[in-house]
Amino acid sequence: MMKRTIEKNFYFTPKMAEKIILLMENDKEAVELSFDLNRTKLPVPLQGNCLILPSNERIKRSALEHVAETEKVYVYHRGLFSPVEVMNDHYYKLVPTEGAPTIEISGVRMHRTKDCEPFHDAKQKVSEVVRRGDVVLDTCGGLGYTAIWSRRFGAERVVSVEIDEHVKAIRQDNPWSSEIFNDFRIELIDGDVFYYINSASSNCFDSILHDPPRFSLAGELYGKEFYSELYRIIKPGGRIFHYTGSPYSRGKKRNFLGGVVRRLHEVGFRTFLKPRKMGVLAIK
Ligand SMILES: C[S@@+](CC[C@H](N)C(=O)[O-])C[C@H]1O[C@@H](n2cnc3c(N)ncnc32)[C@H](O)[C@@H]1O
Known part of the structure; x- marks a missing residue:
């Protein structure tokens, strides 16, 4: 490209x-x-x-x-x-919507687009946890929408981690991502968030946006080891919005969500289901 x-x-x-x-x-x-x-x-x-x-x-x-x-x-x-596309092991493309575009990786969309607009969806997620003056971790940066909204909600600093170089190439070409490149209070980290959080100090973030790809694509980001590190790096009283994408109603999905909640409890979080936002609020 x-x-x-x-x-x-x-x-x-x-x-x-x-x-x-x-x-x-x-x-x-x-x-x-x-x-x-x-x-x-x-x-x-x-x-x-x-x-x-x-x-x-x-x-x-x-x-x-x-x-x-x-x-x-x-x-x-x-x-x-x-x-605006990249052909590699996977096929990446920007997909238009009525509002901001999403990115599709080999047919899987990285944002909700059904009855929902990606930029507004990011706002809903961020509104759950980010407060004025927060230091925020955006675990899975993607097109940068959650990072942008974190700043708009008054975050003092946002650390946004993205592993995939092709996603980064596509977002360079997305007009809706431009704020992440023009705001010195958004720190863009290239790499695996698993490694990033291992090297982060304890109690250093006020809030965390955890918006991972679906479980079948990134199971480790739903695991107890990862949650335990999130618990270590967030301050006491800190809030995480964990997008799970589960529709909550079907039996199989409920087990998946039950597993997420159980592991979050096991590492020490209190949890609150947020069905309309398709996620879980976790508080240390
Ligand atoms: C659902 S999208 C995030 C969308 C993003 N919150 C936004 O506002 O545009 C998930 C992103 O996580 C990235 N990702 C997957 N595994 C990762 C990892 N281990 N570390 C950092 N990013 C990862 C994917 O490349 C993808 O861009």
Whole structure:
């Protein structure tokens, strides 16, 4: 994937391309678009079968037809559309939603998108635990949404750990992630959070966001050894929001959640189920 400066790029989604084509077919002279994946909107002129970008570049309908046929986010840069994706052992791509995008890794989405918008979902998780002045650990950084909301809720400092270099490459290209790169109070750590917390001092965090991939992909982040280290590094009275993703209602899932709660108790936490937020609040 090409390295690009976020501000100078124009982002396109299949829905956007469909909308532009429809308005071209109806001989409209302008279309309201967001070139930063729904962060801001502006009116953009149409001239026949061409879209005129704010940079005065012209994009032909035939190029947009290609974008409309896919399920990817594209960046238009110097005459070229390139998808925001990485092909490796796994396939990573940014997936558009009605709000902020999510990242999909080999078909598994890293944020809730059903009846829920990823950035708002991150806000809900963070609101459960982060207070003004907190030093926060964001165990699984992903696109940075939980780190961004931690700062917006008044955290003094946020340490955000992310293991996967391809996730990091994708977030460099995500306009919704830009705050993590522009805020010196967000410290981005490259690596495995398991190793990071082993080296962290005891009682050094006020609150922790623990938003791991699903159990089948990262079982160790749901284990007693990991929870015990979380207990050691969080201050007395400190709060953890642990996203579990369990729908709570089905028997098999309840056992999974029961196991999470039992292990959290065993290492010393008090726990409170948060079904609407699909997680557990743990307090030291
Ligand atoms: C559900 S996503 C987190 C989303 C994130 N909270 C956000 O707001 O965008 C889980 C992330 O954890 C990362 N991850 C998985 N194992 C990890 C580990 N051992 N240490 C750090 N990050 C890990 C994955 O690469 C993925 O990006």
